[in-house]
Amino acid sequence: MRDVAIIGVGMIPWGELWEDSLRTIWTRAAVAALEDAGVDTVDLITVGCMSSGLFVGQEHLASMVADQLGMPGVPASRVESACASGSLALRHAFAEVAAGLVDIALVTGVEKMTDVDGGAATYTLGTAADQEYESFHGITFPGLYAMMARVHMAHYGTTSRQMAAVSMKNHANGLLNPNAQYHLKVSIDDVLSSTPVAEPLHLLDCSPITDGAAALVIAPIDRARDLAGRRPVVRIAGSGMATDTIALADREDLSRLRAVELSAERAYAMAGKKPSDIHVAEVHDCFTIAEIMTTEALGFFGPGEGGPAAEKGWTALDGRIPVNPSGGLKSKGHPVGATGVAQVCEIVNQLRGEAGQRQVKDARVGLTQNMGGSGGSSIVHILEVV
Amino acid sequence: MRDVAIIGVGMIPWGELWEDSLRTIWTRAAVAALEDAGVDTVDLITVGCMSSGLFVGQEHLASMVADQLGMPGVPASRVESACASGSLALRHAFAEVAAGLVDIALVTGVEKMTDVDGGAATYTLGTAADQEYESFHGITFPGLYAMMARVHMAHYGTTSRQMAAVSMKNHANGLLNPNAQYHLKVSIDDVLSSTPVAEPLHLLDCSPITDGAAALVIAPIDRARDLAGRRPVVRIAGSGMATDTIALADREDLSRLRAVELSAERAYAMAGKKPSDIHVAEVHDCFTIAEIMTTEALGFFGPGEGGPAAEKGWTALDGRIPVNPSGGLKSKGHPVGATGVAQVCEIVNQLRGEAGQRQVKDARVGLTQNMGGSGGSSIVHILEVV
Numbered sequence: 011m012r013d014v015a016i017i018g019v020g021m022i023p024w025g026e027l028w029e030d031s032l033r034t035i036w037t038r039a040a041v042a043a044l045e046d047a048g049v050d051t052v053d054l055i056t057v058g059c060m061s062s063g064l065f066v067g068q069e070h071l072a073s074m075v076a077d078q079l080g081m082p083g084v085p086a087s088r089v090e091s092a093c094a095s096g097s098l099a100l101r102h103a104f105a106e107v108a109a110g111l112v113d114i115a116l117v118t119g120v121e122k123m124t125d126v127d128g129g130a131a132t133y134t135l136g137t138a139a140d141q142e143y144e145s146f147h148g149i150t151f152p153g154l155y156a157m158m159a160r161v162h163m164a165h166y167g168t169t170s171r172q173m174a175a176v177s178m179k180n181h182a183n184g185l186l187n188p189n190a191q192y193h194l195k196v197s198i199d200d201v202l203s204s205t206p207v208a209e210p211l212h213l214l215d216c217s218p219i220t221d222g223a224a225a226l227v228i229a230p231i232d233r234a235r236d237l238a239g240r241r242p243v244v245r246i247a248g249s250g251m252a253t254d255t256i257a258l259a260d261r262e263d264l265s266r267l268r269a270v271e272l273s274a275e276r277a278y279a280m281a282g283k284k285p286s287d288i289h290v291a292e293v294h295d296c297f298t299i300a301e302i303m304t305t306e307a308l309g310f311f312g313p314g315e316g317g318p319a320a321e322k323g324w325t326a327l328d329g330r331i332p333v334n335p336s337g338g339l340k341s342k343g344h345p346v347g348a349t350g351v352a353q354v355c356e357i358v359n360q361l362r363g364e365a366g367q368r369q370v371k372d373a374r375v376g377l378t379q380n381m382g383g384s385g386g387s388s389i390v391h392i393l394e395v396v
Numbered sequence: 397m398r399d400v401a402i403i404g405v406g407m408i409p410w411g412e413l414w415e416d417s418l419r420t421i422w423t424r425a426a427v428a429a430l431e432d433a434g435v436d437t438v439d440l441i442t443v444g445c446m447s448s449g450l451f452v453g454q455e456h457l458a459s460m461v462a463d464q465l466g467m468p469g470v471p472a473s474r475v476e477s478a479c480a481s482g483s484l485a486l487r488h489a490f491a492e493v494a495a496g497l498v499d500i501a502l503v504t505g506v507e508k509m510t511d512v513d514g515g516a517a518t519y520t521l522g523t524a525a526d527q528e529y530e531s532f533h534g535i536t537f538p539g540l541y542a543m544m545a546r547v548h549m550a551h552y553g554t555t556s557r558q559m560a561a562v563s564m565k566n567h568a569n570g571l572l573n574p575n576a577q578y579h580l581k582v583s584i585d586d587v588l589s590s591t592p593v594a595e596p597l598h599l600l601d602c603s604p605i606t607d608g609a610a611a612l613v614i615a616p617i618d619r620a621r622d623l624a625g626r627r628p629v630v631r632i633a634g635s636g637m638a639t640d641t642i643a644l645a646d647r648e649d650l651s652r653l654r655a656v657e658l659s660a661e662r663a664y665a666m667a668g669k670k671p672s673d674i675h676v677a678e679v680h681d682c683f684t685i686a687e688i689m690t691t692e693a694l695g696f697f698g699p700g701e702g703g704p705a706a707e708k709g710w711t712a713l714d715g716r717i718p719v720n721p722s723g724g725l726k727s728k729g730h731p732v733g734a735t736g737v738a739q740v741c742e743i744v745n746q747l748r749g750e751a752g753q754r755q756v757k758d759a760r761v762g763l764t765q766n767m768g769g770s771g772g773s774s775i776v777h778i779l780e781v782v
Contacts, residue, residue, distance in 0.1 A: 073772030085637035251471035386459030
């Protein structure tokens with residue numbers, strides 16, 4: 011298996027991009043990554059996208075994006091694992107490069123969510139839950155995560171104020187990220203006084219509906235060294251995937267995210283790292299409770315310690331383990347298929363020392379964690395400067 | 397890169413399976429493949445599915461299928477390249493095993509198409525074409541392939557009778573396949589007198605709407621030898637992917653399928669084979685003209701010779717190069733995400749000498765060709781007994 015590195019990142023401003031189509035935002039991010047990498051041809055394109063069929067009536071993105079980039083002929087594929095689709099695009103390209111099947115791969119994620127109304131968007135996101143046993147009966151994602159929050163509160167005494175601290179911190183980070191959907195200072199009281207969506211979750215506990223795209227270029231490590239110039243080379247040290255039951259009703263313990271635990275175990279083992287080796291992380295804060303639960307599942311904190319840690323500022327930019335310096339899904343936005351790729355863009359920027367005002371000091375090892383549905387799938391990547 | 401072999405196949409009867417859901421048909425095929433392989437755990441599951449979001453309101457199949465198989469925890473992914481999704485599921489699992497990231501992988505394809513009415517199915521299939529430049533304006537796939545047929549007729553003198561010969565041959569083969577959707581003797585006159593759908597294509601030139609699933613198990617070749625017992629070991633000798641423009645209007649020559657040509661070139665090069673080395677092939681006959689064009693693009697016949705070859709019986713079970721012994725998409729059915737996987741099941745059965753009444757004599761090297769949309773993507777695999 012060959013060593014693989016990330017040689018380019020491409021991000022664009024995210025938001026409600028009503029003037030743009032899926033193909034235009036995708037292309038903008040892809041071109042940005044190719045320019046950052048300094049390459050103009052690739053051997054493979056992967057696209058992470060959850061539901062372009064329901065959102066914009068377009069499947070077969072593999073063909074569309076290769077064509078759109080002026081590269082018809084290039085092998086391309088689209089992958090989907092609900093909100094973890096972006097990380098799956100990286101995983102599959104990583105396997106292709108590691109195996110030696112291709113050299114340079116363009117890894118992308120995209121979702122155009124605002125071309126449909128809110129009801130249709132909610133229905134579409136609900137297809138990430140179990141349609142027959144959950145969604146069809148009317149529950150939506152805020153309700154699913156609210157149930158997990160309730161159990162976490164009951165087991166560990168986690169509070170609404172601790173969840174609100176996650177929102178406050180991620181919005182503070184997002185203020186420093188020019189590509190974030192929201193540039194908004196949010197206090198704990200703002201969160202607690204915002205509209206209840208599914209108790210105990212308020213509006214400001216929830217990530218938004220977003221149009222967005224993100225892209226990476228990866229290559230075998232020798233090629234990466236040639237192209238890097240003076241910039242640090244960022245190696246993919248670990249990649250771990252796992253699933254869990256898709257329906258919450260089938261889980262033994264709603265206060266834990268087993269897929270996150272398993273995917274992290276596999277990534278740590280492959281990288282030869284442990285939680286305390288990680289200097290910076292981007293995790294899947296689709297709801298504030300999700301950040302608390304994932305920081306526990308990743309081993310940054312013990313069970314039940316995620317909430318207090320957030321409230322004490324341990325996950326802030328200058329904390330013990332900075333989490334979601336980009337602003338996370340909460341503030342940067344959550345175009346579901348693009349999120350996992352954007353997480354990796356942020357960590358690469360951090361490890362290269364190119365994260366501007368939100369730079370985490372001396373970050374040399376970073377982690378991304380991206381999950382689908384209510385934790386039915388999770389993918390973790392560990393990156394390091396070599 | 398490690399050598400990879402196919403150690404199990406699982407097919408189920410295809411058709412309008414109104415009593416079953418996507419998850420039940422998927423599970424039946426998956427269990428059949430695991431039993432055929434003689435394994436009860438896997439390290440990875442891949443699912444090829446074009447549009448479960450639009451067809452049954454369920455995305456996030458990776459989580460659902462791992463759960464459904466009683467294996468929550470196992471890494472899983474869903475891939476999509478329109479009607480080539482099944483072959484993409486094999487390609488991605490092949491890369492993972494070849495790289496050494498996993499050992500045993502369950503490769504599956506599924507589509508549940510009859511839970512919606514015909515109009516919705518036609519709309520959903522249309523999302524494989526360019527939504528903005530083609531589908532939105534009203535054209536559907538019979539129309540797109542009819543345009544290709546018209547150009548092929550104009551360039552080469554290809555006739556409706558030659559296309560009908562493809563349908564007759566594939567229905568004859570399907571009569572010998574207990575899993576085929578149709579068991580129907582069809583004559584050339586039956587085809588020519590069937591309802592025109594999009595001239596020059598008649599109803600019996602078109603593949604049907606089908607519910608179906610198929611599955612494979614793959615492993616590193618050493619493991620495959622251990623598990624094979626007295627059965628032949630079938631190695632994946634070549635794997636080639638390519639794209640083309642998604643919209644027909646952007647192509648230089650509608651009488652050629654460039655993505656098929658390119659994907660075949662890559663697969664032949666990797667396998668060290670040429671067209672004349674192939675003993676049996678399953679190709680993507682979504683319409684009869686598609687079989688004629690793909691047999692040319694694969695190099696079995698020269699440009700314009702595909703039609704006469706079909707009429708002369710060169711692609712029949714006892715012909716020079718038997719094509720679609722399973723009955724092809726035309727007779728076996730075309731559950732879009734499952735088709736590519738089922739093609740590989742058929743070739744493995746042929747190479748193992750387990751194809752029953754439709755066994756091709758002395759078949760030791762086989763090929764599958766699976767494409768998305770109007771040839772916007774194509775994937776070719778070459779298998780051989782080792």
